[in-house]
Amino acid sequence: MAISSVKIVGSGLIGTSIGLALSARDIRVQMSDLQPAAALLAQSLVDDDARFENNHAFDVVVLAVPPSAFKDVLAQEIELNTLSTFVDILSIKTKPLLDVELFQEILPRYVGTHPMAGREVAGAQSARGDLFVGRPWIVTSGNVVSKKSGDLAAELISLCGAIAVQMDPHEHDQAMALISHTPQLIASILAAQLVGSNTKWLGLIGQGFKDVTRIADSDPQLWKEIISENAENIVPVLSAFRKKLESIESELSNPSLAQSIIESGNAGRKLIPGKHGSAARTYIYLHIVIDDKAGQLAAIFNDCAKADVNIEDVSIEHTPGQNTGLVTLSILDLGKAQILEEFLRTAGWKVHSTSN
Amino acid sequence: MAISSVKIVGSGLIGTSIGLALSARDIRVQMSDLQPAAALLAQSLVDDDARFENNHAFDVVVLAVPPSAFKDVLAQEIELNTLSTFVDILSIKTKPLLDVELFQEILPRYVGTHPMAGREVAGAQSARGDLFVGRPWIVTSGNVVSKKSGDLAAELISLCGAIAVQMDPHEHDQAMALISHTPQLIASILAAQLVGSNTKWLGLIGQGFKDVTRIADSDPQLWKEIISENAENIVPVLSAFRKKLESIESELSNPSLAQSIIESGNAGRKLIPGKHGSAARTYIYLHIVIDDKAGQLAAIFNDCAKADVNIEDVSIEHTPGQNTGLVTLSILDLGKAQILEEFLRTAGWKVHSTSN
Missing domain, CATH: 3.30.2130.10 (VC0802-like)
Structure with a gap:
């Protein structure tokens, strides 16, 4: 094992969950955050006894901050950690790469990643050490990364129980538009349709509606950045969705059309990989x-x-x-x-x- | 207690769940179905020892069949049960009423209802006796119903652990278009977008996408009828949704627009009542x-x-x-x-x- 200490910058859901996972594998972890209260809570959850010297050389620095804070935090952490490997966990990969490329000298020590795990609730208090178990964890950095840094990132992913998946940054952003960003928008718009509707109707809402809109509870501060920065890839998917709606509106009273919509949905669901390759649990x-x-x-x-x-x-x-x-x-x-x-x-x- | 025996015509998820709930409260239940195997399974789950004379006078006959079978089954059951109160559980209420009105003489003994409970899995084997516990159960029949039949329907609902909610049939169908039928279509179309997409991407799908599309597993045979028969009320909701998509497509790279979409979704979700049937509260x-x-x-x-x-x-x-x-x-x-x-x-x- 090459990793013995990790600094995690950003004590939100993902950062703290990584901290919990690593700490459970006896890695020493320092949590940090722009908000001291968040860092304190995260540190007490993750590793209450951790004490580091000011100039401690962390093996890996995980950048678990929102896209908007990324560039400044990166510049600062590069100054502080002259030998460490850097790993980011941003949900978009093309644009942050431009920020990283401003610091050519660190490219060999920089690994862009994206763990495919999350929750609709934010903050250290929602973190779970098993958040990444059995989940894919995308790695978007290519040949420019040194073997040592590539290995450290792979070890970090493996310590979290996740499965590394290599992918080009642009392909990553396209895939996310389909399986994450468009569904987020759809769920949010559907939930928003309740605003202004009859209160009596709201009392009738059942589990179906609640499930479809669960992710509409997501954090606007985080998602405004993800969506606006990946707009280019989201628009084609959203637009195909909108055209599909347009094409069915006038024919909805036709039972065979209605049937084919539901059947296509059944077919799409069947394509979602089941429990192979993931540690989805049976309760x-x-x-x-x-x-x-x-x-x-x-x-x-x-x-x-x-x-x-x-x-x-x-x-x-x-x-x-x-x-x-x-x-x-x-x-x-x-x-x-x-x-x-x-x-x-x-x-x-x-x-x-x-x-x- | 006035109900002592109930016949349930239609041994699917809802019919069998009602049977289970009633049987648990010591009501004698006869399950029936066009498919003898389904009726047998349901009867053995619900009340294995039930034996009725051919001309047994059931207090209540529950019509738990799909919309397409409704009219014929109704005509037949009216012949067989000349004194019983009839209760249907159809998910749409305006159109079936036209069928019922063909039999003017039974209107005082007819109660249209819709239990707000279901699962994405169908059939007697998926039935649960607690399916209706704490759920609203809409009653759409008005003054034309006799006091006796109204009381019997109320008792049936209460025996299932549900809460009766009075509503006009047309308002019911509008409410369902918003909180059930449109979300069903949206979830199905979203799931269908996976068809033909990159297999590698499918492996990255997480809980968010799975939740949004869970109800896309629903039964096409049932839903083709619900959707086509309620098209008139669904189209305005679906069309508002489509226009919203249209309005955001060109502006998605604007972070404040993206933020406002997510915030509106948050606001909609907050309107979903929490515990105790009240409006959502701050915890x-x-x-x-x-x-x-x-x-x-x-x-x-x-x-x-x-x-x-x-x-x-x-x-x-x-x-x-x-x-x-x-x-x-x-x-x-x-x-x-x-x-x-x-x-x-x-x-x-x-x-x-x-x-x-």
């Missing part, structure tokens, strides 16, 4: 009907602790004007889930299980 | 760094119970093989959140707060 869900009163959650978790079963996630559904709720526990291990289900049932809980 | 989030070991959640919830603060939701982030995790508690009341934060900190937890 067992235990659904527990509870009385909606204080202490019920504590009682459930006390029972889970007694059963010695690790809960990966939990969600709570309340019901308007009703005195029951539904708690769903997510468990990774089927055997453990069965033990817990049996244990909770014996303890008197109403439990139903499903899996994804 | 205070307490982020607590925990050791990832059994008993920590129970300990936190025990402390929350001591502080007498109601937790609206909870999420857990942790990483396999890592020894810290992050628990996020959502609290509605700012004052209560501050009390809890202080209490937890005093009790030795590492707490950070944010709000939405």
